Amino acid sequence: MLQQALCCAAGRTAETLCPAPYVCLYDTTKRVPVQWTLPKRLFVLYFELYRRIAEARVKLRDLDVRKKIMLTNFMMIVIPVLIILLITMGILVGILTDAGSSVTIAAASKWAGETTNYQLQLMVDSLNEDLVENKDAFREGSSFLEICSELEQIGVKIAVSDETDVRYVSPGTSYEELDAQAGALHAAGAPSFVRTQEGFACRTVTESENGVFSIIAAAPGLAYPAGEYYAYDSLKSHLKVILVAVGAAAIIIIIFTGINLSKRLSRSILAPVRKLGEATFAVRSGNLNHPVGYASGDELGQVCVLFDEMRLRLKESEQAEKRYEQQRKQLIAGISHDLSTPLTTIKGYVSGILDGVADTPEKREHYLRTIYDRACGMDKMVDSLFLFSKLDLNQEPFRMERVDLVPYFEDWCGAAREKADGMEIVLRRGTCESAPVIVDRFQFDRVVANLLDNSIKYRRGDSGKIELCLSCAGNTVALVFQDNGIGVAEGETEKIFESFYRTDPARGNAARGNGLGLAIVRRIIERMGGSISAHARKSGGLRLAIILPKAEGDI
CATH class of the missing domain: 1.10.287.130 (Signal transduction histidine kinase, dimerisation/phosphotransfer (DHp) domain)
Structure with a gap:
């Protein structure tokens, strides 16, 4: 689908432009298709990763401030620890790589002609571990014998004995000869591992479930490389240097991580505070059109909203x-x-x-x-x-009672025809058999009397027509009062409910009222829980729609 959408501008299908595993785009400058060597699956994965990162950033932005502070403190600890661990592991891997496995030792002997103390120590330690863990260490083909063979290839002779007998001696030598060579290289009180410019010697004793084993390794010809002599404490010196370097790196990483995360945290807190301050200054200056413009789900975002x-x-x-x-x-x-x-x-x-x-x-x-x-x-x-004034101040008392508007308007129409002086008055109720509402009868009489007076005042000529339509829908009763008089313009239908508003700005015809009638009507209807709206009729005249809540039960 993505290929077809990208290639549709060329008027050809994606399959005809490039093979299936690639994405093809259309170069609008040269009017030729351009084939990318980026695999389509990788292309889709990139956008999926980008989408997930964007979602994660939104989630992080929406975290509350307390969680942001906790997360920042946690990251200030975790990130330096992880980086320091990676550095330490890298250093250890470097040391182990320098010490090497048996293959590294063989390669060093074959190519460089030199073998480090770490390599020799590691090999001797491997012999000790094999004696402890492997009961068949002296069996032909065992890893113990393989390590002995590799050491012998670089000139180290080995002898192993237990409490009763000599278990292994390198070919071409004897236990007594190796013991003498090792004794010649070992000074009084020297450690078990010695390598000087005169050669290499090592004596170890290993206790295990298999017995007590003594290992003698000697190589008078395996001198320390000239100019590269290291004393017994060289390994300790290396470790001290490494610890100092790791400590210094840890301090730098902690400081850098703390500064960086603190900047990010302060930016996430100060940015909305700054925007809030700008909006506050704008409001104080009287500009109420300046939004904060910060969207987030945290507490600061809620304050901005x-x-x-x-x-x-x-x-x-x-x-x-x-x-x-x-x-x-x-x-x-x-x-x-x-x-x-x-x-x-x-x-x-x-x-x-x-x-x-x-x-x-x-x-x-x-x-x-x-x-x-x-x-x-x-x-x-x-x-x-x-x-x-009393309606505006909510000081006019209302005495609410249940009134059925169907018989109410049937009686009202008769009296209104006498007052209307020849105007036709029609009541339409459709299928509405009853229309019970809760109103103040006296105030409601004032409403319909005002509507009738307006229709009479603004009729065309000496005749006119007034239509009343009653309908019930759900929990409401609708009363539509319309006439065919001079009406009002569509843009003035809402203004007629304002106090002292008259359709003739000059107010030349005082007989047509003072502009308070419909303003009073609206306040009465709203006090009774209803609403009133006005609409200009296309055929001429005005339509007023009154919506009142339908009464349920007796008041």
Whole structure:
């Protein structure tokens, strides 16, 4: 699949471009296929390894801070220990390689003509181990005899005896002769292994379940190479140098590992702290559009997420405050305008009465009735403002009761037709036999009365049509109230629920209301646990949809 996808740009199949075990790409610059010598399986394994490394990095990044600190401390111990072990093993392997096996000794004897103390010590130790572990050490073809043969090839003669007899002597010599040669090379109090410029000699005694064995090895002609003489403590000196080197390397590795891991840990902690500080400074400066921009599953990542949520809430609060301030300004402007208009009218009519303009009883009655109507309008607006304020402050009491909207609207339609002055009112309930809800009947009456008043005020001409549709779905009851009046633009459907909002910005027609009606309607519906939305009808008019929770049982 990968081959075919990479080669499809050439218009040919992958099999025709390169053999099966290779990946083929298409060179768009030369318009010819390019064959890679990288095996396809290795290519896929590389990307699989890359994916797993990326996943591991994500998991490490998402570890909480406590686990990161514990892991870092653990790695500060483990990594130096592993590196030091590898260095020590490398040194030991070098020493063993220098000492060599029997093959190395034979090769050194054949090619270099020199044999080291380590090689001889290792071979003699191998003889002792064979005597302890192998009961048939002197049997023909045994590893003990093979080691003796290899030592004899480089000039070392060997004699082995137990408590009663001589068990083995190298050909061409005798036990007494070897004992004398070894005695000549050994000084008083010298260690069991001696190699000087005069030759090599070794005496060992080995105790085992098979008995007590004495090994004598001598080679007067196997002198230490000229200029390369090492005393008895040369091995100790080497070990001291090695220990000092390993110790120094350990200190350097521990310091380097500690610094490197500390930098990584501090970077994983300080990076989100720095981003958090930048975001905090931006918020303090009034910029609420600056995100932290750090994604992680650890505690710091969670703090950054919570900070971003707080920033967004502050931004929403600031925007809500701006909207509230704008609405407050509109409210003041609307009150000022809607009060100044009737006050101007009242002032004019009172002035006409005082100046004697209304010089007939009919005129005075007309003036006084106009003054009364304007005063009643102002009183109604003050009541609406008072109600809106109490609803906004959640101080209006609600007396909830169970109401079935099907009989409620059947009765309401009859009374509404008289008030609608010739408008057609239709109730559609579909298959909804009952629509019980829990509402405040008085406040709900105010809602539907306001909707009816709006349809009457904004109808086209002297006639119009109002449709009410009731439906039940699950745990909700939907009431759709729509008319065929002048309606509102689609972009203004949400604004009509704002206080003192009017579709005519000049507010020239005061008879069409003060803009508080639908704002009050929305707050009443929301207090009763429902919601209301407005939609412009394509055929003209306005559709208002009210959703209320369906009542279950008696209140």
